[in-house]
Amino acid sequence: MQCQAETVHPPRVDRKPHTRWPAELTLAIAIAILMAALSVLRPNFLNLANLVNLLRQISINGILAVGVTYVLLTGGVDLSLGSVVAFSGVAAASFAHPGQYPAVVPVLIGIAAGAACGAANGLVVTRGRVAPFIATLGMMTAARGLALLLSGGMPVSNLASSFTRIGGGSAAGVPVPILIFAVVAVLSWILLSQMRVGRYIYAVGGNENAARASGLDVRSIKMVGYTLCGGLGGLAGVVLASRITTGQPNAGIGYELDAIAAVVIGGTSLNGGTGGVGGAILGALLIGIINNGLDLLNVSSYYQQVVKGLIIVGAVWLDRSKQRT
Amino acid sequence: MPDPVLEVIDISKSFWGIQALRGVSLNVHAGEIHAVTGENGAGKSTLMKIVAGQERADTGRLHFRGRAIAMIHQELLPFPELSVAENIFMGQEPTRWLPGWVDKAARDRQAREVLAQLGVNIDPRRAMRELTVAEKQSVEIAKALARRADLLIMDEPTSALSEREAELLLRIIFDLKRRGVAILYISHRMPEIFRLADTITVMRDGRLVATRPAAELDADRLIPLMVGRALGPASRTPGAHGEIVLEARGLGRPPRFHDVSFSLRRGEVLGLAGLMGAGRTDIGAAIFGLAPATAGTILVHGRAVGVRSPAAAFAHGIAMVTEDRTEFGFVPDMSVKENVTLSSLGRFSLGPFIRRRVEARAADEQMIRFDVRAAGRGQPVKSLSGGNQQKVAIARALLADPEILILDEPTRGIDVGAKAEIHGLIAGLARAGKAILLISSEMEEVLALSDRVLVMREGCVAAELVPAATSPDEILRYAMPG
Numbered sequence: 136m137q138c139q140a141e142t143v144h145p146p147r148v149d150r151k152p153h154t155r156w157p158a159e160l161t162l163a164i165a166i167a168i169l170m171a172a173l174s175v176l177r178p179n180f181l182n183l184a185n186l187v188n189l190l191r192q193i194s195i196n197g198i199l200a201v202g203v204t205y206v207l208l209t210g211g212v213d214l215s216l217g218s219v220v221a222f223s224g225v226a227a228a229s230f231a232h233p234g235q236y237p238a239v240v241p242v243l244i245g246i247a248a249g250a251a252c253g254a255a256n257g258l259v260v261t262r263g264r265v266a267p268f269i270a271t272l273g274m275m276t277a278a279r280g281l282a283l284l285l286s287g288g289m290p291v292s293n294l295a296s297s298f299t300r301i302g303g304g305s306a307a308g309v310p311v312p313i314l315i316f317a318v319v320a321v322l323s324w325i326l327l328s329q330m331r332v333g334r335y336i337y338a339v340g341g342n343e344n345a346a347r348a349s350g351l352d353v354r355s356i357k358m359v360g361y362t363l364c365g366g367l368g369g370l371a372g373v374v375l376a377s378r379i380t381t382g383q384p385n386a387g388i389g390y391e392l393d394a395i396a397a398v399v400i401g402g403t404s405l406n407g408g409t410g411g412v413g414g415a416i417l418g419a420l421l422i423g424i425i426n427n428g429l430d431l432l433n434v435s436s437y438y439q440q441v442v443k444g445l446i447i448v449g450a451v452w453l454d455r456s457k458q459r460t
Numbered sequence: 461m462p463d464p465v466l467e468v469i470d471i472s473k474s475f476w477g478i479q480a481l482r483g484v485s486l487n488v489h490a491g492e493i494h495a496v497t498g499e500n501g502a503g504k505s506t507l508m509k510i511v512a513g514q515e516r517a518d519t520g521r522l523h524f525r526g527r528a529i530a531m532i533h534q535e536l537l538p539f540p541e542l543s544v545a546e547n548i549f550m551g552q553e554p555t556r557w558l559p560g561w562v563d564k565a566a567r568d569r570q571a572r573e574v575l576a577q578l579g580v581n582i583d584p585r586r587a588m589r590e591l592t593v594a595e596k597q598s599v600e601i602a603k604a605l606a607r608r609a610d611l612l613i614m615d616e617p618t619s620a621l622s623e624r625e626a627e628l629l630l631r632i633i634f635d636l637k638r639r640g641v642a643i644l645y646i647s648h649r650m651p652e653i654f655r656l657a658d659t660i661t662v663m664r665d666g667r668l669v670a671t672r673p674a675a676e677l678d679a680d681r682l683i684p685l686m687v688g689r690a691l692g693p694a695s696r697t698p699g700a701h702g703e704i705v706l707e708a709r710g711l712g713r714p715p716r717f718h719d720v721s722f723s724l725r726r727g728e729v730l731g732l733a734g735l736m737g738a739g740r741t742d743i744g745a746a747i748f749g750l751a752p753a754t755a756g757t758i759l760v761h762g763r764a765v766g767v768r769s770p771a772a773a774f775a776h777g778i779a780m781v782t783e784d785r786t787e788f789g790f791v792p793d794m795s796v797k798e799n800v801t802l803s804s805l806g807r808f809s810l811g812p813f814i815r816r817r818v819e820a821r822a823a824d825e826q827m828i829r830f831d832v833r834a835a836g837r838g839q840p841v842k843s844l845s846g847g848n849q850q851k852v853a854i855a856r857a858l859l860a861d862p863e864i865l866i867l868d869e870p871t872r873g874i875d876v877g878a879k880a881e882i883h884g885l886i887a888g889l890a891r892a893g894k895a896i897l898l899i900s901s902e903m904e905e906v907l908a909l910s911d912r913v914l915v916m917r918e919g920c921v922a923a924e925l926v927p928a929a930t931s932p933d934e935i936l937r938y939a940m941p942g
Contacts, residue, residue: 329813329816331805331812334798334805334814337791337798342792344788345787345789347750347788348748348770348782348788350771351771352771408794409793
């Protein structure tokens with residue numbers, strides 16, 4: 136049999152202590168430059184009202200980006216988020232008619248619906264050994280179908296004001312969606328950087344075999360990732376339904392890709408194991424600023440799409456070329 | 461004598477600091493079967509890869525006076541969905557009418573002719589995946605013939621064949637020899653070597669030890685050349701052993717290994733010797749739950765335990781440092797600290813939260829204890845040297861404080877200094893009462909460190925030996941198939 140010590144390795148030398156330029160820093164600088172440029176071109180960009188509006192616009196994509204970060208970190212992907220947003224929005228709206236329940240009930244139902252979709256994704260991936268791309272592609276179709284079934288294909292309207300205040304209301308002058316996004320971001324940062332399960336998520340994505348050989352329960356850890364992702368999809372669905380005051384079975388189409396784009400721009404690797412919440416937030420922010428800025432500059436939304444596409448590829452390209460050197 | 465087909469002149473090669481070949485020179489003539497033998501890690505495969513052009517030598521020269529060199533790998537690399545004929549003529553298909561327009565009829569006809577020359581009866585239109593290993597090998601040889609190769613390199617070609625198939629292959633090889641093809645034949649199997657070879661070259665530690673006409677050698681003269689007399693590490697004084705900690709009864713996972721039974725005591729080092737593929741790693745992987753056994757029982761402290769996963773193994777006080785470091789040993793993007801504490805994070809947590817300061821202190825202590833040389837605990841493990849990566853893997857396993865430690869090739873690919881350190885570490889762990897299962901291809905290592913040695917051959921325990929009363933020669937004799 137093969138001689139063991141002869142396994143071919145590339146020559147390896149001890150490199151200098153690793154000082155990787157963090158992708159977050161590049162992004163923060165890019166955002167700062169962009170904001171400076173926009174404020175010169177359109178002084179009203181820096182209006183408090185516009186900035187609050189900008190944050191409100193990105194809050195749903197931001198929540199989804201944080202959610203999909205969990206799955207991307209394990210080395211998986213979740214394509215079902217857009218459909219999950221619609222399904223959980225419809226599910227929440229169905230329990231949010233006036234005089235029916237206190238608002239907390241539809242909110243919890245929406246989150247639970249999303250978490251159930253995520254858990255189903257996780258089960259198919261970990262127990263059925265179906266590739267995440269395929270498993271969540273199936274869920275993308277199935278959850279959309281569930282949303283249409285549940286709503287009979289019609290928007291679920293006539294929602295209680297206690298429910299619609301979640302998406303439309305403000306607390307201490309700050310729109311509620313922004314507050315929800317902030318809480319999600321902080322809790323997720325704590326989970327990923329301060330808690331054991333967060334460390335395990337990075338380990339599974341970084342080298343699944345080594346994680347297993349280190350005694351980690353890889354399946355359960357992946358289940359946590361998919362379920363959290365689905366649950367945050369459910370939360371985003373609740374916020375969206377509340378803001379547009381209807382449960383729309385056709386809502387959220389393409390949201391999963393916007394979320395993945397934000398995360399990837401933020402430096403999280405699609406191979407898993409590196410990245411984090413900070414990047415996801417900055418990525419969502421960058422996309423939001425570009426949309427907002429191009430709006431202010433009266434650039435057609437068709438151009439906006441082209442620009443967004445270029446930025447997604449450009450950001451990853453930049454990151455790659457840095458790693459190669 | 462005519463000029464040799466292949467002249468290898470003073471070839472040296474090193475991989476990340478380890479000298480794999482040192483000044484090797486040999487000649488191969490047309491119609492000669494030249495066997496190359498030696499222990500695992502002697503440098504045979506590296507030499508062959510350099511001859512075949514898959515690796516570049518650091519220094520030295522190669523002269524090849526012929527048309528083509530073909531290499532039959534141990535693990536064949538065919539295109540399983542394509543036909544036999546398509547495989548044989550891959551990249552040089554006969555064409556007509558237009559460049560790139562494959563003349564399928566001519567291709568299939570020529571394939572049939574080549575296969576007939578080899579005396580094998582395979583329909584060239586069959587899909588490659590339907591063939592047996594022996595048939596696939598014949599197709600690989602046909603491929604070499606179709607390319608008019610003057611030099612054929614074969615790396616352990618009979619290792620996956622039944623006796624009858626191997627017999628057929630040997631006949632094909634003799635036939636090629638008659639046609640004037642030069643053959644470089646790597647093998648461990650004595651009977652084969654002596655039947656086939658005109659010339660035998662023995663390699664050891666990257667050096668060419670001897671090249672002799674086969675007629676001048678027999679097994680008793682060959683084995684000492686392979687093993688050498690170089691003394692390895694100073695042997696460990698066996699300590700007093702405690703109670704039995706681990707027992708395997710009739711353990712098996714066919715076809716990798718069968719009916720393996722042994723016991724291991726506190727403070728004891730049990731060596732597992734044998735050639736690659738003899739099932740040693742599989743036994744370790746079964747006890748550690750990476751590839752659970754399908755037969756037999758594992759007992760820890762006399763109680764039968766089911767080890768279906770490494771997590772279960774850790775729960776029973778079993779840890780393993782795996783042979784394949786990059787695959788199982790560490791998470792490359794994670795820091796030294798995060799890797800070292802990965803298996804025992806629960807101890808450094810308060811509820812679900814990591815106590816970062818306690819964790820950092822534990823990581824620093826392990827780094828000092830195992831002399832991990834890194835810029836700091838925050839350095840990613842992927843940027844460390846192989847020896848330091850190995851120390852990280854060992855530090856992680858031991859931080860979980862296992863009673864039973866399985867070490868699979870703990871010093872592979874590690875420079876001499878780090879190797880001695882790891883040997884000292886193993887001796888110290890045994891003194892501290894760990895029960896150690898040591899899997900190693902290096903006979904000196906096994907003999908120096910073990911209290912007892914199990915020799916594996918083709919998935920079975922061939923012998924149990926005591927280092928003081930045995931020799932590398934004897935181990936090798938038990939380990940050799942056939």
